[in-house]
Amino acid sequence: MRPAPGPLAPAHLAVSGLSLSFGGLKALTDVSFEVRPGTITALIGPNGAGKTSLFNCISGFYRPREGYIRLDARDITATHPPARAKAGLARTFQNIALFKGMTVLDNIKLGRHAHMRTNLLEALFYWGAARREEMDLRAEVERRIIDFLEIDHIRNKPVASLSYGLQKRVELARALAMRPRLLMLDEPVAGMNREETEDMARFILDVKEEWGISILMVEHDMGMVMDISDHVVVLNFGKVIAQGPPVEVQGDPQVAAAYLGSGNPAELMRRLSAIGEAA
Amino acid sequence: MRIATAKETYIADEGLLTTNTQRAWMIVLALVLALAPFVLNAYWLYLACLVAINVASATGLNILTGYTGLVSLGQAAFMAVGAYAVAFLDGHLGTPFLLNILAAGLIAAAVGVLVGVPSLRVKGLYLAIATIAASFILHFVFTNWVSVTGGMSGVNVAPARLFGIELASPFALYFVIVPVTALMVLGAANLFRTRIGRAFIAIRDRDISAEVLGIPLLQYKLMSFALSSFYAGVAGGMWAYFFRVVTPESFPFATSIFFLAAVIVGGLGTILGPILGAAFMTLVPELLKYVVEWLGPVFPNAGAALSPVRTIVFGALIIFFLVFEPQGLAEIVRRVRRFFHLWPFKT
Ligand SMILES: Nc1ncnc2c1ncn2[C@@H]1O[C@H](COP(=O)(O)OP(=O)(O)OP(=O)(O)O)[C@@H](O)[C@H]1O
């Protein structure tokens, strides 16, 4: 038997001086921030601020024009997405990117791909090591992920048949199966009702505390951002306009201006929570 | 009446055959296949071998097109590579039969990897065109590399020998071709229980998010091409021993279309699909021949008049399945099974 993996150290992410443009459009300008090990960092900002573009740079879809991205001591700015996955980076997508035809279980198992070793020949024969690896994976997925996220009842269902909220949960499950050290969530509760949002917030906190994973999260739901994050980064027109602990950012007049065109923090909070409810 | 059993362990759940009924049917199938040669006449044995060869190749194409989502119209050319490889190895080196078939698969796989290189950049129709181009280049090689392929007149292949026994008749070859094909189908079924099969499906469904999950696209697309052409090469190798002569016209371009049609009619992305599809595509024209013969006494001159009709009926059947069962024959089987599984309860 291969040794069971020990607890993984949460990763430290450092983004520095990142710039990205699409043709003439500057999507990101000199963006710098950090995700400290074992914390939840929230990335907020109005629609079109560049949050998803920033995620795409970090996960390797977009090549930034300038700047670098470091995971712990390692510069990953130029590595391919699969190499980043191997280094411990996992993400979910704003508009769910599950494999619709596959079952929940297969989707989750896919998450482990990069950490498995079965080669083509072993796979065709399904003998010895290949079989053992699949069984170990199944056992671990059942015990650690399916139980934890309370998705026992849907494990054999095709993803396409699930509600939006459950699909988001399955996407989190798949990301967790990747054994990440940094988990990136793009709007994990968008489109969810109150109850589903609260469940998701609890899962995210548990992931941080019990699994010891650093989390970077884009979210419009301000209630949730203020509740669970340790650090908030505010992006507007591709620039970081404020960052700090939630309470500080909440009172920042620049942030209010970005959202409202006015400098009134109380009005901001009202509008922000309205966005959260509507989404 | 049967009631679904609660799965106590994952082990049972991860098996290929999950119920006793399935196991029983599999044993019945194995027995039928083992006893068939003693019952069937030479003509039907010939057809049985041909179906098995086509199943092997269609199963390979299904890995590439059905599961990985890469459309290929090169399957016939890869079979030809396998057939020529067998002819060359057998004729020039005299290496043993089974080794030659394995080598045919490996050589075809190597060619498949080369042909698959554009797949990182192009998809869908464009990739299909690239594989057509590759087929024509290979055809050119077959006609002109005379020292190896014998040019237009082709090469003859001596009968296969296994443990000193000459395998010249369909009866004898059946006992090699059918088990080899069965192993290949089993291999494909196993593949899709592992990370590699899942990666293929992920690439088919959404290659961008497959990358984020740590699946290197080029490597896996090439692997799928290699595997698919390995299957074609082995099938082509068996074909060479079966027909004993290989020429550039043995595997015309239309054969590639035949295989694509077989996996589509059978059901893309299922293990059963290419088996049913290849059997359908191989046997239906033969069965229609019987129908024509049978109508002979009723309509004099039927032979001449009905053979074009036969082709039309065959084409119409394919269209019928595409329109009324786009998921293929495998889906019909699944529905029938489901019906009996829940019977007598209403579904
Ligand atoms: N692939 C692309 N090509 C061209 N422009 C793009 C591309 N992706 C994003 N953009 C543009 O970059 C800007 C930032 O978009 P991005 O999706 O990163 O915003 P966001 O902060 O995630 O917004 P939202 O809250 O609506 O999800 C937008 O103006 C968008 O139109």
Ligand SMILES: [Mg+2]
């Ligand atoms: Mg976005």
